[in-house]
Amino acid sequence: MSVHAELPFPPAAVPDPQAVRAFVDHALDRARELGCRLPAPGEGRTAELWRSLSGLGRTDLACARIIEPHLDAVAILRQAGRVDLVSDHDTWAVWAAEGPGEPLLATPSGPAASPEQTADTDPTRSTDPGLPGHPATCPGAPAASGVVPAETWTLTGTKPWCSLADSVTRAVVTAHVADSHGNPTGHRRAFVVATDHPGFAPEPASEWTSHGLAEVTTVPVSFEHVPAEPLGADEWYLTRPGFAWGGMGVAAVWLGGAQAVADLLWEQLRHPRRPPDDAALTALGRLDLELGAARAVLDRAALAVDDGDAAGDRGAAWALRVRRTVADAAETVIRVVSRATGPGPLTGDPAHIRRVESLQVYIRQDHAERDTAALGRTLLELGEEDTPW
Numbered sequence: 001m002s003v004h005a006e007l008p009f010p011p012a013a014v015p016d017p018q019a020v021r022a023f024v025d026h027a028l029d030r031a032r033e034l035g036c037r038l039p040a041p042g043e044g045r046t047a048e049l050w051r052s053l054s055g056l057g058r059t060d061l062a063c064a065r066i067i068e069p070h071l072d073a074v075a076i077l078r079q080a081g082r083v084d085l086v087s088d089h090d091t092w093a094v095w096a097a098e099g100p101g102e103p104l105l106a107t108p109s110g111p112a113a114s115p116e117q118t119a120d121t122d123p124t125r126s127t128d129p130g131l132p133g134h135p136a137t138c139p140g141a142p143a144a145s146g147v148v149p150a151e152t153w154t155l156t157g158t159k160p161w162c163s164l165a166d167s168v169t170r171a172v173v174t175a176h177v178a179d180s181h182g183n184p185t186g187h188r189r190a191f192v193v194a195t196d197h198p199g200f201a202p203e204p205a206s207e208w209t210s211h212g213l214a215e216v217t218t219v220p221v222s223f224e225h226v227p228a229e230p231l232g233a234d235e236w237y238l239t240r241p242g243f244a245w246g247g248m249g250v251a252a253v254w255l256g257g258a259q260a261v262a263d264l265l266w267e268q269l270r271h272p273r274r275p276p277d278d279a280a281l282t283a284l285g286r287l288d289l290e291l292g293a294a295r296a297v298l299d300r301a302a303l304a305v306d307d308g309d310a311a312g313d314r315g316a317a318w319a320l321r322v323r324r325t326v327a328d329a330a331e332t333v334i335r336v337v338s339r340a341t342g343p344g345p346l347t348g349d350p351a352h353i354r355r356v357e358s359l360q361v362y363i364r365q366d367h368a369e370r371d372t373a374a375l376g377r378t379l380l381e382l383g384e385e386d387t388p389w
Contacts, residue, residue: 020214023063023215024164027066027067028091028164030063030067031066031091031092032070034052034070035070035071041248042305046245046303046306049302053249053253053256054295054298056253057253057254057257058260061213061256061257062213065213065358065362069092069093069094069164072246073094074086074092075246076242076246079242080231091169092169092172093168093170093171095159095171096190096237097159097160098160099220101158102158103175104157104158105177105178105184106189106191108151108152108153110151110152152227152229153229153230154227155225155228157222157223158220158221161218162221163216163218165221166202166217167217169195170194170195172190172192173228174191174237174238176188187235189230189232189237190231190232191228192231193226194227197226199223199226201224202221204219205217207219212357212358212359212360212361213362241315243315244311244318245310245319247322248302248305248318250365252298254327254362257359258290261330261334261352261355262291264337265283265336265340265341266287279340286336287337290329290333291329293325294325294326297325298322301318301321317379317382320374320375320378321375324372327363327368330359330363
């Protein structure tokens with residue numbers, strides 16, 4: 001099956017709820033399949049991964065928005081040495097955003113069972129691949145690490161911006177760490193949770209009223225003593241090299257979405273009703289410059305990741321550079337295509353409207369001028385004598 005599998009319905013408009021559910025289920029099925037097939041970042045084929053993500057975004061941005069977090073979660077589990085948690089039946093999300101109000105708290109709740117106890121008492125952790133509860137790993141995945149957490153945890157509070165909380169089976173969630181008395185320690189940590197616990201309660205899907213990425217329902221989730229399994233130590237999630245790599249993978253999807261918007265002008269000028277004027281040709285040239293530069297910086301960053309030159313502050317600089325370049329390119333593409341094609345596509349072409357609105361929502365994960373300032377600050381903190389360019 002190719003990366004660009006046929007969608008279950010034409011992406012011309014947001015269909016009825018049953019069709020949306022079919023769309024999400026189809027995308028999650030694709031996520032499971034691609035999670036077993038596409039390479040992970042930092043393992044020598046990062047450019048291939050990111051070009052695949054761009055291809056998915058160009059085919060359908062909402063579908064790619066569903067697939068990318070699953071791939072990111074699989075990569076996080078590999079980086080944590082927990083490939084024993086990777087299966088061919090779970091679907092994953094990554095929820096790491098913060099918001100106002102009381103934070104989501106993780107509290108230790110007692111010692112974990114020993115491996116022998118786990119195997120004897122928990123059928124979902126069976127060591128027999130023939131039993132229904134066995135976490136069958138993807139073909140070709142590294143051997144399971146056999147890591148068993150030293151203690152169990154529970155999560156209580158609210159986590160904002162949880163995409164597809166009503167659809168995925170598991171998630172990587174960041175939470176603020178508390179001690180055994182419930183007092184915050186000032187640290188954050190990543191955890192794995194299952195979404196079928198009775199204490200896991202997403203807000204109604206009706207709270208997601210966005211026109212862009214309308215199929216990717218994103219709402220706060222209330223946690224009430226939800227069991228959680230830690231990934232790494234305190235602060236590991238935010239300080240690992242893969243944090244920057246995952247952010248650049250998201251930008252690869254943005255690039256595909258921008259390419260899809262630009263495709264409209266390309267098709268119009270390849271089959272024009274009248275010879276293109278200088279304004280149209282200038283617009284086409286501008287699209288080539290913007291999208292070519294964005295692709296080039298992604299390709300160069302992929303080389304840095306695989307060469308071991310994108311960790312720590314260097315990785316942070318690459319992530320900021322890539323995300324700002326691609327986000328700026330996407331905004332330029334939207335503006336240039338709109339000015340070159342006029343009001344027609346934005347009032348009479350539902351597929352184009354959906355592409356533009358979804359891209360506008362998605363690139364708002366970028367923090368615009370704040371991230372540009374952060375890039376400048378990071379470059380100075382690297383303390384290198386030569387200029388970065």
